Amino acid sequence: MKENLQKYVDERGQGGLDVGKSVELFRRYAYMEQSCVRALAGWFLKIPDWEMKIELGYHLYAHAERVNELGTRLEELRGGRHRDANIEPGLARIGEELIHAPDEQCFLAGLSWMLHNLADIYREHTLVADSSANALEIRILLRLLSDVEREAESVKKLQLKLQDSEGAAQWSAYLDELLQEIGGIGGLSSRNARQIVRPEKAIFEWPTPMIFDSRIxxxxxxxxxxxxxxxxxxxxxxxxxxxxxxxxxxxxxxxxxxxxxxxxxxxxxxxxxxxxxxxxxxxxxxxxxxxxxxxxxxxxxxxxxxxxxxxxxxxxxxxxxxxxxxxxxxxxxxxxxxxxxxxxxxxxxxxxxxxxxxxxxxxxxxxxxxxxxxxxxxxxxxxxxxxxxxxxxxxxxxxxxxxxxx
Ligand SMILES: [Fe+2]
Ligand SMILES: [Fe+2]
Incomplete structure (x- = not known):
């Protein structure tokens, strides 16, 4: 979705992003990346195909590394600490929902949806930031962006390995409604109050024992x-x-x-x-x-x-x-x-x-x-x-x- 960081920058007339907004955005990005870490930990146990488990393992680490890089910058910026205490409940809800995908197709669709949204906002952020005042954030986000794009490609291939599921499109549409309600990952787009219907069977349960397909x-x-x-x-x-x-x-x-x-x-x-x-x-x-x-x-x-x-x-x-x-x-x-x-x-x-x-x-x-x-x-x-x-x-x-x- 369109994040509208440009509009924010235009309205402030500073030609870049102030420290307060940079911090808020980085906290929101880090929260979303961290949500993916948690969701991937859960689905690592639940997805039956072991090659897919391995690939998800690579992705989990990539998300963790990005959380860490965003966190490093947050610790340097004025007012950057205590991410969780500052998270808007609507954004927290999206992060918490990711893992509750009703099945593995839905989970991958939700992850893919999230990666595209992250890529969009990272890209937009680098474009509206000031090349000198916001130089550190730009360097970090350019690295994160290419990493997220690579992961999105890989997840697309994983999705092709699975049979189509009707619920997958519905699941990402649901997540998208939640995101529109809070004005995007950055929270700067227009916000529309909606009647959002949560898909059925959206509850993650830990599998015991760990699930493998019939080859194992x-x-x-x-x-x-x-x-x-x-x-x-x-x-x-x-x-x-x-x-x-x-x-x-x-x-x-x-x-x-x-x-x-x-x-x-x-x-x-x-x-x-x-x-x-x-x-x-x-x-x-x-x-x-x-x-x-x-x-x-x-x-x-x-x-x-x-x-x-x-x-x-x-x-x-x-x-x-x-x-x-x-x-x-x-x-x-x-x-x-x-x-x-x-x-x-x-x-x-x-x-x-x-x-x-x-x-x-x-x-x-x-x-x-x-x-x-x-x-x-x-x-x-x-x-x-x-x-x-x-x-x-x-x-x-x-x-x-x-x-x-x-
Ligand atoms: Fe080992
Ligand atoms: Fe070990």
């Missing part, structure tokens, strides 16, 4: 030790099935991202959990790439560690993954890289090497943020770990819960 079944991955004596090819297949299974870690992070939606934490926290999530998505992708190169299709997952952790608080989930599981898996990482190197398997070595590096970061993120959240807390990390054990044991009354089966 739940099965045992075999223990780590059982693979060590296998010949190279069989061992690589076994180990890259375990990489593919990192969907479980990505799913766990997706719930952390979703539950952190209104958490009061520094900007870097949101960036780290998105980065961590995306790394796990890429590790699952490493598995898929290498399995295909080795002549086999990904076909199994084991989501037990994800499912066991679903009833426990966000802080405990974060601690369990980063300072429990990831620390537990760490000694295997260097061994794997050396093994592939010695065996002359440079492709497997590449993926194992990058994974090792990423995983060291994850433990660092975990330590930093668990410490941060325990700052005004009488408990230590050890206390937290005891609580996690109790939570996991209570899971389906299972005393073997929390044991790593691969």
């Amino acid at each position: 079944r739940e099965a045992d991955l075999g223990s780590y030790e059982s693979k060590l004596s296998l010949p190279l090819k069989e061992r690589s297949i076994g180990e890259f099935q375990v990489y593919f299974n990192e969907f479980y870690a990505a799913a766990l992070l997706a719930t952390i991202i979703y539950d952190s939606w209104k958490l009061d934490a520094p900007r870097q926290y949101f960036m780290d959990i998105a980065h961590h999530f995306w790394d796990e998505v890429r590790h699952a992708e490493f598995g898929a790439i290498r399995l295909r190169e080795l002549g086999t299709e990904p076909s199994i997952v084991n989501m037990v560690l994800f499912e066991q952790s679903q009833g426990i608080p966000l802080l405990h989930r974060l601690c369990y993954l980063t300072l429990g599981l990831e620390v537990y898996f760490m000694p295997r990482k260097s061994v794997r890289v050396r093994f592939y190197e010695q065996q002359g398997d440079p492709r497997s070595q590449l993926f194992a090497d990058v994974d090792w590096s990423d995983e060291s970061n994850h433990v660092r993120y975990g330590k930093r943020w668990v410490d941060y959240m325990l700052k005004d807390d009488a408990r230590s990390i050890e206390d937290l770990q005891e609580e996690i054990t109790k939570y996991l044991e209570a899971y389906a009354n299972n005393s073997s819960a929390g044991k790593v089966p691969w």
Whole structure:
């Protein structure tokens, strides 16, 4: 829709955007981008096609990066903090609705609709801004614009993979009505009060277990030790099935991202959990790439560690993954890289090497943020770990819960 930033600039007669308006616009953009992060975290679990999940994972990180970049500028500009306290309820409603798309076609249609609106306003903003007074915002928005346009192209291709759904057009028309009611993302267009009918079945529910299509079944991955004596090819297949299974870690992070939606934490926290999530998505992708190169299709997952952790608080989930599981898996990482190197398997070595590096970061993120959240807390990390054990044991009354089966 037409955002009318030009009219605002013309009426003020300053030939650019004042600080107050720049701040307000950046807050609104950041809010919309953040809403996409949350919606993508939810639909990552719900969309059945795993290739699509991976692509959505890339997009989630892109949105998080854009939120971060807008946030960096907001922290510099006078009056830029406390985004959520300043958000107009009508805009908040749109952000909250995105995830409630009735089905996956609707979700992608809504995301695509949002990307086009973001691209429109980012473009318009760069055109009406003053090239000197607003130079920093222009540089940021030009970067964001090309990123959003690339994502819109990718989402269009994802939409073509799915069958048509009648509801999809209706869903984006509904979102559009909401947006027109508040005068666009920038809030500067004319506002029309409307009778807006919310489509039926628009309620997001967390799927348990995580949804995969019929190509993927739940099965045992075999223990780590059982693979060590296998010949190279069989061992690589076994180990890259375990990489593919990192969907479980990505799913766990997706719930952390979703539950952190209104958490009061520094900007870097949101960036780290998105980065961590995306790394796990890429590790699952490493598995898929290498399995295909080795002549086999990904076909199994084991989501037990994800499912066991679903009833426990966000802080405990974060601690369990980063300072429990990831620390537990760490000694295997260097061994794997050396093994592939010695065996002359440079492709497997590449993926194992990058994974090792990423995983060291994850433990660092975990330590930093668990410490941060325990700052005004009488408990230590050890206390937290005891609580996690109790939570996991209570899971389906299972005393073997929390044991790593691969
Ligand atoms: Fe990983
Ligand atoms: Fe990790």
